[in-house]
Amino acid sequence: MNVVLPDNSKLELPEGSTGLDAARAIGPKLAEQAVLVRANGSVQDLRLPLRDGQQIRFLTTRDSADPDALYVLRHSSAHLLAEAVRRLYPGVKIAIGPPVENGFYYDFEFPEPVHEGDLAKIEEEVKREIAEGREWSREEISRDEARKRFEAEGEPYKVELVDTAEGDISLYTQGDFTDLCRGPHLQNAQPIKALKLTGLAGAYWRGDEKNTQLTRIYGTAFYSQADLDAYLERLEQARARDHRKLGVQLDLFHFDEHSPGSPFWHPKGMVIFNELEDLRRRENARRGYVEVKTPLIYDKTLWQTSGHWEKFRENMFLIPLGDEHIFAIKPMNCPGHMLLFGSDLRSYRDLPLRYAEAAPLHRNELAGALHGLTRVRHVTQDDAHIFCTREQITEELDGCIAYLRDLYALFGLEPRAEFSTRPDNKLGTDDEWDFSEGELQKALERHEIAYVVGAGEGSFYGPKIDLHVTDALGRSWQLGTIQLDRQMPQRFGLTYMGADNAEHPVFVIHRALLGSLERFIGILTEHYGGAFPYWLAPVQVRILPVGESHREAAQALAEQLAGVRVEVDESDETVGKRIRNAEVEKIPFAVVYGDKESDESLAIREHGGGQTTLSLADFRAKLATLSPWQAGAEPSLTS
RNA sequence: GCCGGAGUAGCUCAGCUGGCAGAGCACCUCUCUUGUAAAGAGGAUGCCGUGGGUUCGAGUCCCACCUCCGGCUCCA
Numbered sequence: 001m002n003v004v005l006p007d008n009s010k011l012e013l014p015e016g017s018t019g020l021d022a023a024r025a026i027g028p029k030l031a032e033q034a035v036l037v038r039a040n041g042s043v044q045d046l047r048l049p050l051r052d053g054q055q056i057r058f059l060t061t062r063d064s065a066d067p068d069a070l071y072v073l074r075h076s077s078a079h080l081l082a083e084a085v086r087r088l089y090p091g092v093k094i095a096i097g098p099p100v101e102n103g104f105y106y107d108f109e110f111p112e113p114v115h116e117g118d119l120a121k122i123e124e125e126v127k128r129e130i131a132e133g134r135e136w137s138r139e140e141i142s143r144d145e146a147r148k149r150f151e152a153e154g155e156p157y158k159v160e161l162v163d164t165a166e167g168d169i170s171l172y173t174q175g176d177f178t179d180l181c182r183g184p185h186l187q188n189a190q191p192i193k194a195l196k197l198t199g200l201a202g203a204y205w206r207g208d209e210k211n212t213q214l215t216r217i218y219g220t221a222f223y224s225q226a227d228l229d230a231y232l233e234r235l236e237q238a239r240a241r242d243h244r245k246l247g248v249q250l251d252l253f254h255f256d257e258h259s260p261g262s263p264f265w266h267p268k269g270m271v272i273f274n275e276l277e278d279l280r281r282r283e284n285a286r287r288g289y290v291e292v293k294t295p296l297i298y299d300k301t302l303w304q305t306s307g308h309w310e311k312f313r314e315n316m317f318l319i320p321l322g323d324e325h326i327f328a329i330k331p332m333n334c335p336g337h338m339l340l341f342g343s344d345l346r347s348y349r350d351l352p353l354r355y356a357e358a359a360p361l362h363r364n365e366l367a368g369a370l371h372g373l374t375r376v377r378h379v380t381q382d383d384a385h386i387f388c389t390r391e392q393i394t395e396e397l398d399g400c401i402a403y404l405r406d407l408y409a410l411f412g413l414e415p416r417a418e419f420s421t422r423p424d425n426k427l428g429t430d431d432e433w434d435f436s437e438g439e440l441q442k443a444l445e446r447h448e449i450a451y452v453v454g455a456g457e458g459s460f461y462g463p464k465i466d467l468h469v470t471d472a473l474g475r476s477w478q479l480g481t482i483q484l485d486r487q488m489p490q491r492f493g494l495t496y497m498g499a500d501n502a503e504h505p506v507f508v509i510h511r512a513l514l515g516s517l518e519r520f521i522g523i524l525t526e527h528y529g530g531a532f533p534y535w536l537a538p539v540q541v542r543i544l545p546v547g548e549s550h551r552e553a554a555q556a557l558a559e560q561l562a563g564v565r566v567e568v569d570e571s572d573e574t575v576g577k578r579i580r581n582a583e584v585e586k587i588p589f590a591v592v593y594g595d596k597e598s599d600e601s602l603a604i605r606e607h608g609g610g611q612t613t614l615s616l617a618d619f620r621a622k623l624a625t626l627s628p629w630q631a632g633a634e635p636s637l638t639s
Numbered sequence: 640g641c642c643g644g645a646g647u648a649g650c651u652c653a654g655c656u657g658g659c660a661g662a663g664c665a666c667c668u669c670u671c672u673u674g675u676a677a678a679g680a681g682g683a684u685g686c687c688g689u690g691g692g693u694u695c696g697a698g699u700c701c702c703a704c705c706u707c708c709g710g711c712u713c714c715a
Contacts, residue, residue, distance in 0.1 A: 105710095113642085113643090114642095114643085115643070115644090116643060116644060198709095199643080199644095199709060199710070200642075200643050200644085200709085200710085201642060201643065201709065201710030201711060202641055202642025202643070202710070202711055202712095203641095203642080203710070203711045203712090204641080204711060204712065207711075207712075208712085209640080209641075209711075209712045209713085213641060213642060213711080214642090214711095215642070215643085216642085216710070216711075218709090218710080244707095244708095248649095248650075249650085255706090255707085256706095257688080257705065257706045257707085260705090260706065260707090314640095314713095315713085315714085361715090363714080363715085365713075365714070366640050366641090366712075366713065366714095367640070367706090368640065368641070368642095368710090368711085368712085368713095369640090369712080369713060369714070370707090371708095374715090375713095375714070375715085376715090379715060381715065383715095466715090477714095477715080478714075478715055479715070480715085481715070512715065514715095515715045516715045518715085519715060520715090544674090544675085545673095546672085546673060546674055547672045547673055547674095548672060548673090549672085572671090572672085572673095573673085573677090573678085574671095574672090574673050574674090574677085574678055575673055575674050575675065576673085576674080576675065576676065576677070576678085577673095577676080577677055577678080578673095578675090579674090579675045579676055580675090580676035580677055581676085581677090582675095582676090583675095583676055584676080590675075592674060592675060594673090594674060595674090596674080603674080603675080605675060609675085609676085611675070
């Protein structure tokens with residue numbers, strides 16, 4: 001048979017030759033360094049046979065940054081970890097150990113608790129295995145045989161995996177350790193030049209909290225020590241962008257143990273919060289939304305009607321009033337908006353009706369789930385509910401998606417879209433879900449938005465289009481969401497009078513585009529590394545009078561900059577120190593004002609170090625262009 | 640909520656085997672009057688997360704709780 005090499009030459013091989021055979025045919029060095037073969041674009045274990053006509057390319061230890069090459073390295077590292085743990089902890093049961101984004105993990109059930117301090121000794125054992133040399137071999141066996149084998153070894157998790165595995169069962173063995181595994185794996189442990197165990201965590205078997213909690217050991221591995229060092233260095237730098245750290249440094253907000261998960265917004269943080277609120281109000285008004293305000297607390301009966309009492313009660317803060325009544329603080333605005341819509345007879349002429357409200361919501365999140373601004377109990381969404389007819393759904397979804405695109409473009413954020421379908425605890429019939437999911441999916445496709453499907457990730461009342469972004473440390477967070485709902489209006493008996501003088505069911509689109517303002521500001525802080533763009537910056541301009549004699553002129557200059565968030569730094573520090581302070585506080589512009597300056601000539605320093613000289617008039621003109629909202633400019637959001 | 644780790648000055652952190660609570664930055668005072676990323680001198684700063692226990696004596700050892708951090712689960 002023939003395979004095609006990257007230079008388009010053909011390599012003649014005996015029938016049934018494996019990737020490794022092909023590498024040997026090319027050269028001994030390649031055979032030694034190869035870690036994977038890419039056959040017609042998909043990666044394959046070197047031990048598996050090639051097929052006639054395949055286009056092949058080898059990945060070697062030199063492809064040290066290739067995701068597939070790292071994946072196989074880390075997958076094999078996970079197996080070494082399991083081998084080491086089994087040797088060090090007799091009686092341990094092994095579960096699963098895949099490679100992940102930045103490393104790998106393996107889940108174990110330990111006979112006794114394991115602590116972080118134990119990692120050093122385990123890591124040492126893994127490194128010993130690498131030094132000793134390990135080679136992987138692959139075999140395929142029948143399901144029954146595999147089952148017997150793992151039963152005999154006392155590995156119940158592996159037995160369960162055999163029972164639920166699809167396709168053929170393959171095993172990989174290194175040293176005296178054999179694992180159920182689809183592969184692929186390295187030939188041997190030599191390419192693993194740097195390995196580090198990074199953490200310990202509890203993790204539920206198969207991700208279900210009803211199952212046993214296993215102990216997960218995380219690690220990472222690279223083809224060189226330099227790559228590992230660079231990775232650790234990147235982590236260190238990412239930590240400096242962490243919004244929780246920057247939030248304190250920049251005096252934006254803080255948390256207090258008397259109200260876990262609820263930020264205290266400081267004056268500077270509130271400037272950013274209010275700018276986003278202004279943006280929300282201005283754009284909503286332009287796009288035909290009306291703003292409303294509905295109560296924060298409601299009697300339990302409302303939540304029973306909406307379905308929250310059944311589906312969301314654990315996440316609500318309850319207020320018992322006497323023996324009879326229980327109130328709950330709202331975790332969402334929708335039920336209130338349903339009551340508002342239902343407070344009057346509605347005609348088809350009233351629709352679509354777009355209610356916007358950014359009320360404080362409270363969700364009693366699990367203590368362990370709280371996370372800075374990105375996971376809070378006090379949530380403020382840029383929320384709205386669009387009440388419309390069935391015929392209006394398409395146009396309204398289009399409007400939401402266009403709005404969403406404009407907003408994210410303004411911040412230079414590039415979120416990933418997820419289409420979340422019916423969950424296990426859904427309300428309503430499959431027919432209704434078919435319709436709603438179809439509408440959302442068609443909207444995504446109309447706008448040619450790439451998305452992944454989050455099967456079962458939808459809300460209990462409807463499917464969602466969600467937008468996800470990644471934080472400084474690589475964690476994914478959901479921001480905006482667009483949800484199509486026919487459950488809730490049905491439950492509240494909401495209808496409108498049509499042109500045919502008959503009542504028709506109302507549809508509701510729930511949408512929050514920035515998501516929660518708290519989370520959005522957290523993500524923005526990391527996105528900008530704390531150096532907010534001019535229009536969001538808490539302090540936009542700081543004037544530094546060189547000496548005492550310049551203070552008066554500096555104050556006069558500040559007054560000339562009416563409408564700009566400007567400060568005069570009259571502290572008794574050297575100019576150098578005050579420049580440094582302005583830089584550390586990431587203020588967009590620092591203006592040094594001394595004997596050489598006048599309204600005709602200002603020394604402007606931009607954050608980061610660039611310096612220019614501008615007249616006051618030119619400076620003001622420049623600032624006006626930096627703000628989409630100030631100086632009476634038309635908003636830059638166009639659609 | 641679950642597994643693991645941590646809580647010492649406003650911030651970052653040191654404090655050994657139980658024996659008088661520390662440093663740098665920030666803050667305050669004074670001197671200097673400053674020219675684009677840290678002037679100098681002096682000073683104040685603590686419920687050592689909270690509550691209990693062991694001990695002659697606890698920041699240090701033990702128990703419980705709270706909060707935070709890394710994960711899991713859940714979620715905007």
